[in-house]
Amino acid sequence: MAAKNQCTFGLRITGCVATLSAALALATARQSVHFSDVNVSIQVGYSDLMCYMCLLVVNVIVCVYSFAINLLPKKSLLWRSVVVIDAMLMVLLASSNSAALSAICLERNGNFHAGWRGICGLAPQYCDHIIGAIAASYLGFVIYMILLLLAINNLLNPLLVQ
C-alpha cells in the first residue's frame, strides 16, 4: 500500500513538472517574422490561436492540481472523488493536446487544398516551442491515463487475475 502511494505520488509530481514545462514553453512561444519581399514584419505567438491558449490554461490547472492534491491526507474519503477529477483532467489534457497538435500540423505543413503555406520554415523557434509544449503536455496526459487505469485496476480487476 505504501509503495502504491509512493508510486502515485511520484506520478503526480512528474505530471506537475511536465505540465509546468509545457506551460512555460507555450508562454514563451513568440517570434517575429520578416517578409523581405514585401518588407513587412509580423509577430506570431501562442495567443494567435484559441487552441494554444486553451492548452496553456489546461496545463496551468493540471500543474497546480497535481501539486496541491498531494497535500490531501492519505486517509481522507475525498480520494474517492479525486478519481473523477483525474478522469476529467485526463480528458481535458487529451482534448487540448489533440487540438494543439492538429493546429501545429497545419502550421507546419500548410494545407495545399486551401492554398495555405506552412509557417514553421519562417518561424522555427515558435514552432519548436509549441511542439515541445505539446510533447510535455502529452507526458502529463499519459501520467493521468496511468493514474486512471491504476484506479480502475484496483477497483475492478479488469484483467480477471485470479
Add this chain to the structure above:
Amino acid sequence: MAAKNQCTFGLRITGCVATLSAALALATARQSVHFSDVNVSIQVGYSDLMCYMCLLVVNVIVCVYSFAINLLPKKSLLWRSVVVIDAMLMVLLASSNSAALSAICLERNGNFHAGWRGICGLAPQYCDHIIGAIAASYLGFVIYMILLLLAINNLLNPLLVQ
C-alpha cells in the same frame, strides 16, 4: 439493476447511432470549389487532413463496438474489462474531436498571422458536413463520458452519499 442495464443499453445504442451519423457525414464531406479569377477548380474533402481521417476511423470503431458490446451476456465477468475499453474509446473520441474542431476552426476563420484565408465561404457544404460530424461525434463522446462516470460512481461512491 435491470433499470441500470436498460439505461446503459440505451446509452450505447444512442452512441452507436451518433457515431454512425458522424462517420456518414464525414465520408460525404466533399465539394468542388471554383476560383473564377484564375479559372481553377479544386476539390476539398475530408481526406485532405489526417485529423478528419482519424475522426472517421475512430467513429467507425466506436460505432461497431457500441453495437457489438450489447451482445455480451449480462453476467459475463468481461464487463469489468469493458470499463477500461470504454475509457480508452472516450479518450480517442475526445482527442479526435478536438483535433478536428481545431482544424475546422482554422478552415473557417483562417489565420491572419499566417496569411491564411478561411475556406468555408467557398465550400459551405463541405464545412457543414464536417461541423455536423464533429457535433455528432461529441455526442458520442458525452455518452462514453457518462458511461465511465456511471461506472466510477457504482464502484467508488465519489460523492460520498451516506
